[in-house]
Amino acid sequence: MHPDLQTTYLGVNFRNPFILASAPPTATADMVRRAFEAGWGGAVIKTLSHEPVSNLPNRFATIRNGSRIIGFENLELLSEQGPDEWYRDIAIIKADFPHCPIIGSIMGSTDSPEGWLSLARGCQDAGVDLLELNFSCPHGYPDRGSGAAIGQNPEYAARITNWLATCSEITTPIIPKLTGAVADIRYIAEELAQAGAHGFCAINTIPSFFGFDLTTLRPRPDIGGMTSYGGYSGPGIKPIALRAVSEICNSPGLPVMACGGIANGFDAAEFMLLGAPVVQVGTEVMLRGFGVIDRMRQDLLTFMEWHSFSSLTDFIGLCRDRVTSFEELSGRHLLLPRFLKNLCNNCGDCITACRDGGYQAISRNNGLPVIDPDACTGCSLCSHVCPTGAIGMEQQAPDRSV
Numbered sequence: 037m038h039p040d041l042q043t044t045y046l047g048v049n050f051r052n053p054f055i056l057a058s059a060p061p062t063a064t065a066d067m068v069r070r071a072f073e074a075g076w077g078g079a080v081i082k083t084l085s086h087e088p089v090s091n092l093p094n095r096f097a098t099i100r101n102g103s104r105i106i107g108f109e110n111l112e113l114l115s116e117q118g119p120d121e122w123y124r125d126i127a128i129i130k131a132d133f134p135h136c137p138i139i140g141s142i143m144g145s146t147d148s149p150e151g152w153l154s155l156a157r158g159c160q161d162a163g164v165d166l167l168e169l170n171f172s173c174p175h176g177y178p179d180r181g182s183g184a185a186i187g188q189n190p191e192y193a194a195r196i197t198n199w200l201a202t203c204s205e206i207t208t209p210i211i212p213k214l215t216g217a218v219a220d221i222r223y224i225a226e227e228l229a230q231a232g233a234h235g236f237c238a239i240n241t242i243p244s245f246f247g248f249d250l251t252t253l254r255p256r257p258d259i260g261g262m263t264s265y266g267g268y269s270g271p272g273i274k275p276i277a278l279r280a281v282s283e284i285c286n287s288p289g290l291p292v293m294a295c296g297g298i299a300n301g302f303d304a305a306e307f308m309l310l311g312a313p314v315v316q317v318g319t320e321v322m323l324r325g326f327g328v329i330d331r332m333r334q335d336l337l338t339f340m341e342w343h344s345f346s347s348l349t350d351f352i353g354l355c356r357d358r359v360t361s362f363e364e365l366s367g368r369h370l371l372l373p374r375f376l377k378n379l380c381n382n383c384g385d386c387i388t389a390c391r392d393g394g395y396q397a398i399s400r401n402n403g404l405p406v407i408d409p410d411a412c413t414g415c416s417l418c419s420h421v422c423p424t425g426a427i428g429m430e431q432q433a434p435d436r437s438v
């Protein structure tokens with residue numbers, strides 16, 4: 037029998053933890069419908085605002101590693117579809133897929149509660165299960181004092197959260213969506229928890245610039261020869277998202293919807309080990325379509341089988357305490373490299389790295405690498421540059437020669 041993938045977030049049940057992030061795959065009701073038919077656990081609609089939206093052409097850029105896209109940049113704005121159409125569509129999708137939660141996503145300004153409250157009321161009346169507050173879009177809106185300009189200012193973010201949390205008409209849980217582009221995300225989350233947030237989504241895209249095409253000298257993305265700073269997403273931002281989720285799970289401890297760079301079910305498992313009961317996926321769906329849900333679910337099941345976990349609750353938060361402050365780390369655990377002779381292809385990469393980026397502790401003996409135990413500090417650089425996995429880091433004093 038397969039382990040169970042059901043999960044709960046703030047009292048809302050999801051058939052699996054994979055939720056579509058607010059992004060192009062949730063731009064229309066038809067797309068959300070197809071996603072639910074494909075098996076997605078839930079969806080955050082593309083962010084609603086009262087301002088009309090007109091998107092730029094050629095608004096994406098990518099970074100590749102071979103054929104794989106590992107970084108994605110966008111200069112896209114919010115939903116092109118207006119709030120009233122969305123309210124109608126949310127009600128229809130909710131009626132057709134009652135077991136698939138829909139999360140509203142809204143953005144207003146810092147000076148008036150009414151914009152936020154009317155969008156929240158509209159989404160709530162249409163039947164959303166949760167409400168995400170977009171405090172984190174890094175382009176377009178910050179110049180006008182909205183988006184990430186809110187998430188980077190605890191005072192504004194807390195004020196808006198409080199408007200919604202203290203409005204007696206709004207009974208739907210509110211979830212600020214935070215930006216990772218801040219000095220101290222934990223502090224911001226703590227302020228918003230005090231202001232009445234029920235949970236968090238972390239993170240949105242990261243402010244970025246994807247450089248130049250060196251043959252044409254035009255910037256990326258190239259919008260009539262010019263560009264602007266955009267939002268970075270995809271696998272490249274996963275470490276930034278993991279850190280943000282880890283920090284917020286520790287304090288204030290409200291439940292987090294993890295988002296950022298999740299490209300498969302194993303990525304999802306890492307966020308869940310930190311404490312996230314659900315994960316959101318944006319870029320990977322844009323690149324590979326709604327069908328990736330099959331692989332993601334299978335990856336997660338495979339991970340669970342490795343450890344004989346029978347439900348997600350067996351491991352959500354299990355490794356949260358494995359991340360601590362730098363001061364708490366102890367150098368007592370002396371880890372030293374161990375060479376596996378049969379895997380070494382004698383390329384010399386470890387020798388070069390140790391010579392010019394380490395402690396000059398590796399040399400050749402009869403053509404093969406050998407460690408000088410007095411010079412080696414156990415930094416681990418050699419194990420990372422080794423292309424064949426012939427160097428592992430081991431706690432006990434190993435036989436360090438091949």
Ligand SMILES: Cc1cc2nc3c(=O)[nH]c(=O)nc-3n(C[C@H](O)[C@H](O)[C@H](O)COP(=O)(O)O)c2cc1C
Binds near residue numbers: 057170295317
């Ligand atoms: C093209 C594009 C448009 C996006 N639009 C929105 C949006 O309207 N509202 C929002 O909260 N986040 C938006 N995002 C951010 C995603 O929801 C998500 O936070 C981010 O892309 C990181 O996740 P990922 O690496 O899985 O894509 C957008 C992302 C992309 C790539």
